[in-house]
Amino acid sequence: MLKSAPALAFDLTGNGNGKSIVILGGGIAGMTAAYELNKLGYTCTILETRERSGGRCWSVRNGSLSTEITNGKQQAKFDNDLYFNAGPSRIPHHHQLTLHYCKELGVPLQIYNNVNENAYYFSEGKGALSNKxxxxxxxxxxxxxxxxxxxxxxxxxxxxxxxxxxxxxxxxxxxxxxxxxxxxxxxxxxxxxxxxxxxxxxxxxxxxxxxxxxxxxxxxxGLMEPDFYNVAEYTYELQMTMFQAVGGMDQIAKALEKKVAANLKLNAKVDSITNLDQGVKVTYTEKGVSKSITADLCICTIPLPVLSNINHNFSGDVSRSIDFASYIQTSKMGLQFKRRFWEEDEAIYGGITHTNNELTQIFYPSNDYQGKKGILLGYYNFNDKAKAVGDLSYQDRLTLALSKGSLIHPQYANEFENAFSVSWHKVPENLGGWAVYTSETRKTQYQALLKPDKQTYFAGEHLTYLNAWMAGAFESARSVVADVHARLSEQRIAYPTTESKG
Structure with missing residues (x-):
């Protein structure tokens, strides 16, 4: 007779009574906010600038497209059953809210092997063990x-x-x-x-x-230097057990998209955000046509470096926090090989090889063990190394990945087939991997964005202490939904959603 109470259930009381929310950004935070607000009876519209949902939760597959600010368009040419996770690839066992949504949305999980003692350290240099x-x-x-x-x-x-x-x-x-x-x-x-x-x-x-x-x-x-001692089993977020979505991490985004498909507008680039005396107005361009939407409230999940270039009438403190936000530079490259030589020749099943060169890390897949082909991460790097690699053309990135990777795996030369690279700080919809704070900016910039600016609320991993993780997006979305619901469920007047061509 008791009402079921699943772990981490979001049981808010009251009803939104059709009040309108415009959500900027169709990533994990934006879609989760819409998903939960829909349950409460709100009318939501999600504006997503890309042709796909998910934001940084993106698995690159055959046909995937990307255009960077200093490179042209590239298209993945992987085999149809292969992919690599260009964004999040791991779920820690203690990110219970992420696991909760995977369960609620029906996304199956499998073990992600983050720690492998059979992978390698490779130090370029002049020591006795260098270059081995x-x-x-x-x-x-x-x-x-x-x-x-x-x-x-x-x-x-x-x-x-x-x-x-x-x-x-x-x-x-x-x-x-x-x-x-x-x-x-x-x-x-x-x-x-x-x-x-x-x-x-x-x-x-x-x-x-x-x-x-x-x-x-x-x-x-140099094998005791920091390049090799970001040791996974010591870092809280990387301790086993870890998980991944079966078939690619984008399955989480796709499952969310199914729940909010009626709310989602793709190819809708936000041009301006204006807080009104009552409500908020957002102008956007959809397939070349200028449009506007007015709603009771706005939830903005746009990455801060991108938001900095969008017209708005936010307060000075909020505007400064947006303009001076810091995001990490980070890059990944997926390399498809005609056989899984790392397994067949070297008995490496999952895990990470660490280097002190531009590659920083080589990741081995934790799925499809003993399959015919596979994609490994040819590099996953950060900061200065990511900047140097990101400044290269797509072809030069590949040349670097193959030449440096061949020092560790000479099989590259005979087994390589295709590649696709992503430098997140070069992607115009992101301009960075994830938010980075100092103790000082946590006290200033961060705090300014935790409160709404009139009718506009802010959400995303950048407004949590879970930066870089999907858990940050989920946690922030829930927090903002609770704040929005507490505000609107006390009001008596709604400002219906309206759209018009500009």
Whole structure:
């Protein structure tokens, strides 16, 4: 007899009674806001400048199109059953609201393998281990071993200024020996943890353990530098278990689009936003025709660098926050290969190879294992490296990805088929990957956008502490829907949606 209460259900009371909301941007935040407002009885219109919904939640497939501000149009030429996620590709297990919407919308999930000790570190340089592909597990275990050896010896010789009792010291040393794989003399020596030169097998084939690299070799080759220690298992958002949508992350956007299809206008570029004494007016261009729409309230999810170039009559504080917003520069490239050599030749199933060159990271797919073909991320980079790569032509980006990638995977030369690159800071509808704040801008610019500017509310990952994640878009959308509903459900007068050609 009890009403069902699914986890994270959004149970707002009251009814919107057809009051009108214009939503700017048909990404995750915009469509989620419309989806929830529809349930409450509001009349919503979503204006999306692209020919597709989803915003940065985009899986590049055969026929996908992109035009960047310094490059012309490019079209993906992948096989029909292949794709790569140009935007979000991972869902942390603790992003419960994202998981909730996947469940509510019927989007099946699968495990995303973010941590793979069999992937590589590759350091360009002049060290003994430079310009060689080194298995992640080898570096992880060697550094763990040498570090615990040093600490165990220091504790054993009473050379640490601690308040340990003898019993405490014995317990810590016991843990260090287990953690680092130390021998009874508290020395680090290679074990099966870091892999084999010859694998164990039948009869008398016990396997041959590889020798450890020396600490000086690791240090001299730059393998302890930050390029290699954005370690996934240490970072809260990247800790396993992680998930991905089956068939591409765009399945989440597509599932949302089905729910709000009647509200969604594609190819509708916003030209101006004007707060009126009562309501708000938005002008936009749809397929070359100038139009306008008036509504009770507006929810603007447009990325701030793009919004900065749109005419509006917002207050000075809000306008300054928009104009001085900072977004990260980031780029990805998908490379299609005629066979999955990373699996067949090198036993790499998912995970990430880290480099200190322009590639930064190579991602291996966590789907269709042992399939015939596949797409891996030839690079995923940020900041200065992303800027340098983004300034290249599409062809020069490919040349770079293939030449640098071949240093790690010489199979590139024979197996490569097609490529597609996205530099998000060059995409005119985004002009950046995601919002970046300092402690100071969180106190100033960020705060100004958390409040509505008269009849205009702001939403998106850039108005959360979950920047770069779909969870930020979902959380922000819900927060703004709650604010809008609290405001309009108390009012008595509605300002009906009207449209006119300008």
């Amino acid at each position: 592909k080194i298995r992640v597990r080898e570096i992880h275990n060697d550094l763990r071993g040498y570090t615990t050896e040093l600490l165990a010896k220091a504790i054993d010789q009473n050379k640490l200024d601690t308040g340990f009792t003898k019993e405490d010291s014995e317990k810590v040393i016991s843990w260090l020996m287990a953690e680092g794989g130390l021998d009874p003399d508290k020395l680090y020596k290679a074990s099966a943890r870091r892999g084999y030169i010859e694998q164990p097998g039948p009869k008398n084939r016990s396997g041959k353990i590889s020798d450890p690299y020396t600490l000086s070799e690791i240090l001299g080759s």
